[in-house]
Amino acid sequence: MRQESAGRPSEARSRLLGTATRIFYTEGIHSVGIDRIVAEAQVTRATLYRHFSSKEDLVLAYLAEVDQATRAQVDDAVSHGLPAADTVQALSESIAQGIRSPGFRGCAFLNAAAEYSDPDHPVHQAVIVHRQWFLDTVTELLAGVGETPAEPAARHFVMLRDGAMAAGCLFDPDLICETFLRGVDGLLQAHAAPGRVKPI
Template sequence: MARSETGTRPSEARERLLVTASRIFYGEGIHSVGVDRIIAEAKVTRATFYRHFPGKEDLVLAYLQAADQAIRGQVDAAAAGGLPAPDALRAVAASIAQGIQSAGFRGCAFLNAVAEYPDPDHPVHQAVLAHRRWFLDTVSTLMAGIQQAEAEPAAQHFVMLRDGAMAAGCLFDRALICETFLRGVDGLIRTHAARRP
């Protein structure tokens, strides 16, 4: 395991708590899971839990931060390499489709979380909004590489296609949903490009 700048190893207990909580929160929901279960499954003491996370909300925020970083990494990897904007958008869409078809898929972690935290002032709700703003801004930037004038509405359309595919992927044939999503994204890109002055 890598050492930090201070020479100490990152806490294995914290990582176990976060991995355990992430699996359970994503698979079963957040409010339905108590701290005691996470402590038991992570095989740590209550004192260890509270040393790393002052409360359950801190653990929920760490879970969403980890999910955010993972998605940012996927999007950055898909959009990297100097691809033209249309190809970068198609690569982002392909990475989303791959996620939908992965084992244990249960929808968007952020949409799932915000359904449990509807208060717009709650830190969890704010974390979801921050993630979604980043994603919309990222797609808007890519859309602007095709055609600037209507980049934001096109990006909002992309996000709605993604949200629909993530929701439908929990209910219906995932392969068919992904094929429909990718076709929709391709049509959006072509339409957006055709409006170029």
């Protein structure tokens, strides 16, 4: 990805990335061509290629934007300095809020992985890196909740999240989020040392 010499992205680059992010997420990546992005961003093809060397480069920038937003979501949950279990619950509430938001179309990374199944493709690799970071982060949080090994519980949490995000754009998001949050409560209760989490 090309970097801006002044340290801040140009207006054209921001417009291109914003347009691509919106369309890639709502309609899919392979179905959207460069001409569509250029037209909706109101820039020339030359301008696009001045900022992104290829469509793949633009896709990777889109995923980087989503990655940063997810990291900010986690940072916000952690920033309140709550006990670990409460932090996990706060993160879960934030995930549920996203599922309930207008225009929700599932997990951008799982969607991208479905379109780029080759494990050696840079887009697929970006998905793996993001998901490993998320698993590691949840594992670290859950290590502060209970005395049993945290990674199995973290994998359970990620599976709950993945299921909620897949179902949340197909069925009633309120019902899906209620099920997801109850699942997280049950996970925390099972993982926590006695007395650290109130019974459901």
